Amino acid sequence: MSVRAREEYAEFLTTADVAKRLGVTDRTVRNWINEQRVHAIKIGAREWRIPIWALERFLYSGRW
Numbered sequence: 358m359s360v361r362a363r364e365e366y367a368e369f370l371t372t373a374d375v376a377k378r379l380g381v382t383d384r385t386v387r388n389w390i391n392e393q394r395v396h397a398i399k400i401g402a403r404e405w406r407i408p409i410w411a412l413e414r415f416l417y418s419g420r421w
Contacts, residue, residue, distance in 0.1 A: 368408070368409045369398070369406035369407060369408055369409070370406065370407045370408075370409060370412060371404075371405070371406065371407075372386040372387055372390070372397075372405050372407070373386075374407075375395075375407055375412060378412075379421070386407075387405070389415070389421065390405055390407075394415065394420050394421070395407060395411055395412065395415040395420075396408065396411035396414070396415075397411065
């Protein structure tokens with residue numbers, strides 16, 4: 358399944374949601390996005406949404 362197809366059916370988290378779940382700062386999550394370590398979708402000028410499948414992939418990869 359393509360990334361685009363998965364995004365159509367995915368649930369999304371904000372950077373603050375991810376930060377709270379992982380015990381890191383919102384800035385850390387944004388850094389991971391900028392470094393392309395976790396997939397995210399830009400919503401507006403400064404808002405990001407992370408699909409749950411992308412967070413799971415990131416966690417299983419051990420890149421954090």
